[in-house]
Amino acid sequence: QKRYTITLLPGDGIGPEVISVAKEVLKLTGSLEGIEFGFQEMPVGGSALDLIGLPLPKETLSAAKQSDAVLLGAIGGYKWDNNEKHLKPETGLLQLREGLKVFANLRPASVLPQLVDASTLKKEIAEGVDLMVVRELTGGIYFGKPRGFSTNENGDEIGFNTEVYATYEIDRIARIAFETARKRCGKLCSVDKANVLEASMLWRKRVTAIASEYPDVELSHMYVDNAAMQLVRNPKQFDTIVTNNIFGDILSDEASMITGSIGMLPSASLGESGPGLFEPIHGSAPDIAGQDKANPLATVLSAAMLLRYGLGEENAAKRIEAAVLDALNRGFRTGDIHSAGNKLVGCKAMGDEVLKS
Amino acid sequence: QKRYTITLLPGDGIGPEVISVAKEVLKLTGSLEGIEFGFQEMPVGGSALDLIGLPLPKETLSAAKQSDAVLLGAIGGYKWDNNEKHLKPETGLLQLREGLKVFANLRPASVLPQLVDASTLKKEIAEGVDLMVVRELTGGIYFGKPRGFSTNENGDEIGFNTEVYATYEIDRIARIAFETARKRCGKLCSVDKANVLEASMLWRKRVTAIASEYPDVELSHMYVDNAAMQLVRNPKQFDTIVTNNIFGDILSDEASMITGSIGMLPSASLGESGPGLFEPIHGSAPDIAGQDKANPLATVLSAAMLLRYGLGEENAAKRIEAAVLDALNRGFRTGDIHSAGNKLVGCKAMGDEVLKS
Ligand SMILES: CC(C)[C@H](C(=O)O)[C@@H](O)C(=O)O
Numbered sequence: 207q208k209r210y211t212i213t214l215l216p217g218d219g220i221g222p223e224v225i226s227v228a229k230e231v232l233k234l235t236g237s238l239e240g241i242e243f244g245f246q247e248m249p250v251g252g253s254a255l256d257l258i259g260l261p262l263p264k265e266t267l268s269a270a271k272q273s274d275a276v277l278l279g280a281i282g283g284y285k286w287d288n289n290e291k292h293l294k295p296e297t298g299l300l301q302l303r304e305g306l307k308v309f310a311n312l313r314p315a316s317v318l319p320q321l322v323d324a325s326t327l328k329k330e331i332a333e334g335v336d337l338m339v340v341r342e343l344t345g346g347i348y349f350g351k352p353r354g355f356s357t358n359e360n361g362d363e364i365g366f367n368t369e370v371y372a373t374y375e376i377d378r379i380a381r382i383a384f385e386t387a388r389k390r391c392g393k394l395c396s397v398d399k400a401n402v403l404e405a406s407m408l409w410r411k412r413v414t415a416i417a418s419e420y421p422d423v424e425l426s427h428m429y430v431d432n433a434a435m436q437l438v439r440n441p442k443q444f445d446t447i448v449t450n451n452i453f454g455d456i457l458s459d460e461a462s463m464i465t466g467s468i469g470m471l472p473s474a475s476l477g478e479s480g481p482g483l484f485e486p487i488h489g490s491a492p493d494i495a496g497q498d499k500a501n502p503l504a505t506v507l508s509a510a511m512l513l514r515y516g517l518g519e520e521n522a523a524k525r526i527e528a529a530v531l532d533a534l535n536r537g538f539r540t541g542d543i544h545s546a547g548n549k550l551v552g553c554k555a556m557g558d559e560v561l562k563s
Numbered sequence: 564q565k566r567y568t569i570t571l572l573p574g575d576g577i578g579p580e581v582i583s584v585a586k587e588v589l590k591l592t593g594s595l596e597g598i599e600f601g602f603q604e605m606p607v608g609g610s611a612l613d614l615i616g617l618p619l620p621k622e623t624l625s626a627a628k629q630s631d632a633v634l635l636g637a638i639g640g641y642k643w644d645n646n647e648k649h650l651k652p653e654t655g656l657l658q659l660r661e662g663l664k665v666f667a668n669l670r671p672a673s674v675l676p677q678l679v680d681a682s683t684l685k686k687e688i689a690e691g692v693d694l695m696v697v698r699e700l701t702g703g704i705y706f707g708k709p710r711g712f713s714t715n716e717n718g719d720e721i722g723f724n725t726e727v728y729a730t731y732e733i734d735r736i737a738r739i740a741f742e743t744a745r746k747r748c749g750k751l752c753s754v755d756k757a758n759v760l761e762a763s764m765l766w767r768k769r770v771t772a773i774a775s776e777y778p779d780v781e782l783s784h785m786y787v788d789n790a791a792m793q794l795v796r797n798p799k800q801f802d803t804i805v806t807n808n809i810f811g812d813i814l815s816d817e818a819s820m821i822t823g824s825i826g827m828l829p830s831a832s833l834g835e836s837g838p839g840l841f842e843p844i845h846g847s848a849p850d851i852a853g854q855d856k857a858n859p860l861a862t863v864l865s866a867a868m869l870l871r872y873g874l875g876e877e878n879a880a881k882r883i884e885a886a887v888l889d890a891l892n893r894g895f896r897t898g899d900i901h902s903a904g905n906k907l908v909g910c911k912a913m914g915d916e917v918l919k920s
């Protein structure tokens with residue numbers, strides 16, 4: 207009997223609801239696959255601020271580090287929006303990523319045939335979209351120093367941040383991206399702003415250098431403004447995209463909206479070793495929190511990524527993915543993906559349908 | 564008889580073709596409105612590199628500065644893509660923006676009823692989109708110092724840039740944005756990443772402060788990742804968007820693609836005083852350069868913006884815009900916006916149809 211410890215971080219807003227569904231799904235999957243899970247639930251984000259006064263309590267980080275994988279719900283909410291930086295829920299998430307050293311964020315965006323109508327794009331454009339954004343997650347302008355506030359020579363207040371990448375940071379994310387592309391359709395598009403930014407010029411140089419290790423993967427480069435356009439014009443042209451932290455933040459959200467069902471999209475954040483961090487792409491949706499309206503499937507699919515990438519339990523991952531598809535095929539939909547002719551259910555009921563499958 | 568000097572900067576790729584059409588349109592409009600134009604054509608970008616060895620020759624900048632307005636075609640091409648930074652065509656454009664101190668870039672993105680089918684978005688989503696991106700153009704990470712290459716404490720090569728905004732830079736672009744929103748539907752959305760970046764926190768603070776001067780404009784704030792999503796989900800929610808240089812680069816391109824007809828979209832770049840810079844949003848399209856296939860309408864509409872914002876010649880501007888609509892209504896389309904039932908024409912012929920209107 208295999209045994210894994212999973213840290214659950216419900217977080218804020220709809221986080222607790224979707225985590226509770228994912229936990230049940232993991233439990234059942236484990237019992238069917240002969241895996242035992244030990245769960246420990248810890249506070250993070252706004253709820254940790256309210257409870258302990260810090261967005262990432264020490265105990266939460268050390269519990270996460272000692273476990274085999276971490277599953278996060280969502281963080282943030284209006285309540286804490288005007289907090290100072292070190293007391294923002296978001297800061298807790300960034301500290302968690304940094305603390306777990308999960309530099310590679312994998313964000314799949316694919317349009318399921320069952321949900322193609324949910325996209326705002328025309329059917330012929332949306333149909334068959336299946337791409338993966340590999341986002342660098344622990345570097346760049348999110349973490350670069352110097353940063354802060356100051357005054358310039360005219361006595362004017364300034365706010366500043368540093369976009370910085372070192373060769374080793376680019377090399378390691380590039381390798382993950384090439385490996386990912388190799389397992390998919392063998393096409394990698396690296397996105398940067400190398401016509402303007404030095405940090406991007408180094409990015410392009412290193413990605414090009416690493417390409418020689420992967421002769422079977424076809425590498426292309428694209429400027430970020432063009433990538434933002436091409437995702438709207440013809441998202442099917444992309445297989446795997448690799449980009450820096452801030453461009454990845456923007457483009458992966460854009461890509462997820464192109465699928466029309468961001469309530470469906472999971473993500474995995476991985477380091478060289480140690481536990482990975484798995485979370486839905488969507489936010490904490492404070493406006494529907496506690497109303498049993500949230501779509502739990504992104505978190506359930508994040509649990510599947512946790513099994514696949516975090517624990518190497520491919521069969522258990524596939525079982526969850528198949529159960530999600532089955533619930534969709536049987537016509538069950540939460541509000542965000544609902545359309546005429548289907549059965550509208552709440553968060554918990556959607557979870558029950560997955561459990562039945 | 565009013566007389567204005569216009570600097571024409573054809574640039575690279577399709578630039579010369581589209582500028583030549585816009586010049587004819589300006590000439591005819593001038594003769595109908597009692598305005599005389601003196602044109603001076605100067606090199607910029609890759610063609611200036613080939614001719615003179617610099618992407619922005621001194622003579623070009625000083626001619627531009629001394630004229631009443633500047634109309635640019637497009638710059639860049641594969642040929643110069645691997646040039647060092649100071650010898651990139653793009654660097655010429657950035658030096659031009661800096662030299663003319665045009666800190667406010669206005670980029671309208673609207674879906675014409677005639678062209679709603681050109682959008683990849685569903686008709687009900689695309690129909691009626693009419694937004695304006697006000698992009699800060701001479702600050703932020705494009706120009707921030709320090710920037711460059713270095714080695715870190717481990718001897719690893721690094722590339723770095725500085726995102727920096729001073730209060731006065733934010734205040735002046737915010738005022739332009741509020742003025743713009745006031746003349747439109749009175750709604751301004753400021754886009755930043757204030758949950759992570761100090762430069763964005765100052766941005767949000769100052770935009771909020773300036774809002775008190777414009778009580779009639781409704782201000783909202785949005786994170787850039789969410790904005791990239793919302794543009795796909797429901798672009799009609801936006802009226803005027805104000806954002807920094809790099810986010811504006813990305814979002815305005817995304818917004819322009821949402822209209823489906825980036826060959827139609829003009830832009831204006833304005834400073835406190837001195838000549839404005841007017842250019843189509845599209846690039847130099849080297850693959851169709853010299854083939855008489857380019858859509859000249861974005862440049863023609865940029866000439867209309869030049870008349871309106873650069874010279875205060877509202878009537879002449881309206882005349883051009885009406886002529887463009889008329890040519891479209893009569894069914895003429897270049898390849899990029901062509902659909903069944905319309906008349907496919909080349910760049911020059913499209914110009915002739917506008918001239919007839
Ligand atoms: C909440 C925020 C700090 C975070 C980010 O910008 O990385 C989020 O947008 C994401 O993409 O996970």
Ligand SMILES: CC(C)[C@H](C(=O)O)[C@@H](O)C(=O)O
Pocket residue numbers: 401402431639653656657812
């Ligand atoms: C060519 C490039 C330097 C430029 C920019 O990034 O500003 C272009 O993308 C634009 O948006 O005008």
